[in-house]
Amino acid sequence: MGRVLSTLLFALCVFLGSSAAQAQTLRLITDAETQSMIRDFSAPLMKAAGIQNQNLPIYIVNDRRFNAFVIENGSMFINYGTILDSKTPNALKAVLAHEIGHLAGGHLQRLREQAEVQARVQAVSMLLGVGVLAAAAGQENREDIGRMASAFIIGASSASQNAFMAYRRSEESAADAAAISYLERTKQSPDGMLDVLTTLKNNQGLSAGASGYLGTHPLAEDRINQVQNRAASSPFRKKRDNKKDVERFELVKAKLTGFLERSQTVLNRYPNSDKSLAAKYARTIAGYRAGAGIGAIKQMEALVKASPSNPNFREMLGQMYYETGQPSKALSPLERAVELAPKEPEFRMIYALALADTGSQANVQEAIRQLKRVSATSPRSARPFAILARAYAKLGDEGQADLAAAEAALLNGDVGLARGLAKKAQKKLTKGTPAWLRSDDILSLT
Template structure:
């Protein structure tokens, strides 16, 4: 949703898969499960250029999963988050589209959006992937954005996290803790102090690992290029993205994009990527989608929340489709109180583009933000009849039902929470719905989940204690069993999170 403006971060907002294999690339990625893995270009004749990769990659370990999820909780506790279910669902779908071609297995990815206008993304072990709103703004098409995600999947597929550990086992935990502190300080607005903390913690490791990190980058590039091509995207988009970022860095001097601070782009790296592209089979490439341009409009409007017309101007300047421009105009109308005009425009777009689930959900969001609760409920229900399981519409329906039928809201949100156990926003709404509908023990449990998901694990355990007392008083055996089960998981997370302190 567009209810949270993005803070202006003065320096590095967060570090994308840090190039020195001490934290970033050791941080991994995650997304929706895919059924079968389609064939890749590995089934075609081998390329002339030698490969730096190996084929013995395995599914991520339980330890990596636990470490990555604990890291994410620490990050959420301090970093500014861009809370937009529609954009988040789009990003998760895009990663899911790339994942079967990436040689990454055994992950159930979690996506998080960062409220920063700076160009960056990151991958964390255990299947966590994060993207700054600024990356959407920077990438003029879906393929450039996909190229960054494919590169990060390349890091994961080659186990760069585990391999980096082998190089620096003695300093791994202190380095990770210090680097996380620097990343969080910068992401929270600490600016240069955050950079100093992050870079200072790397000082003892960079000299020994620089060449190793460069090899990791090239491995990720090469795997990413194959992932892009196999998924139907033009692999040339990665090369063009690198060149554009390199040009951007030259213009910005000492304040380059965070991506380049952690993933330095050299001419030799670009040349190597270009040579790989020349050897990839040429096929039909994925055409840039109107949906991407609409999500990009949401990102631009979040960034330019004080001057939304700038977002529309940028879309026009970049040649965005007329439908995306009309979508942005409708959202601006909604923000400025012209609800009828906004809904009319969104309904017209939805009629013309019936396959875009984002459009009717956006209309329901506009209605809810304008206080038209019954309209929001009707719109969400209508969409879910046509598109069952569309999570943003379910979340909107649950939020709207809180004001009309808390019991039904509780049912809707509980089902959604079961499918999205890593979504703090859903548990926030679920806790309120449970409390309003008389499910007190489950309400405290939902609040505990929201607290632990956002890094406040001790307070979450306190809520579990309250939930247990309420469940015992009411004789709710099911709640008691669930509370005890979750306590074990909470304690495990607390122990893992101690590694970052």
């Protein structure tokens, strides 16, 4: 049973490509500016797809390759490389629409069921192969028999993959069709879908030509033909992205490039001759990342002055001040960022960090108020509780600090640590108070 289960989990990771197991091993990027843009681009598409919950989690994956996937709980994962390689907002929206098509079509459940069937086939093949190897033990020709067994395992596994990927072809084509439908319902051009498939085709290269079954997507050429036929009659074919979306998209690409690409790549893509806001943003971030803190801060101040209503510029300036050991200077831009984007929890958290690190008791109290607001609106996030523990510790309130740390541990899945911290908190809190009762709740949950 253990071998079958492990094979099933392996098959889900390798074949499905959108399993929770895979999602848990990814390196994720937390960036409010990028995630906010993706949410806003996705919302009308989800509405068009009939998905009621439009606040599903969106994660940016620290992977330069062009890829995106969704998992059964509705969480969407997008490689940062997908954003960089998307030529237009319309192309990125097409990627999002395609993944939403998988969600709306119920493909994930059916793919999981199909993966389980194929995993069982492969599990039997693996066990048979191991049986042959065991029978060969002690035989003079055991190496030959071993090679035969290995060939059998590989052959059976290949047949399993082919059957599974044949099933995926129909689902990918259905998601393409759904994506075009959602784009049209939101009065957007289907050309973005063609751009995406052309990018996929270029990325697949020669290896994709060997078989329509080898790869997590069917051959891009097949899909291009289908999409071209469908898009040709679209009344929105010639419609282009609005100026606001383009500017926002370019700034996000600049930010990701500045933080995640090599310095030379940044300069090649955004040479000093490029005076656009996005180019200045990318070069400023690249300079800051390279250690030019003072110069980067001056450049960021100039960007804030040039675009005073942009909360992301103010947050970045505050971050630079905070990370260079100037929390007091960080307060003004961060406070303004929170005012401009009051629903953005990331801004409140870094603002709270800066407040707590100024050393002022009044500021620490304000940090606690900000963090309580974040924890109320983002109850599944451990980060505000971890920062809250730090803030309470600065006030010398050990009971509340242990309780907040227990909350963070519980949300991180560390049940033992959560229980231990909750016990410590109870000893320092007044019995019967809301905080004491909450620590008791944590003990009952663990």
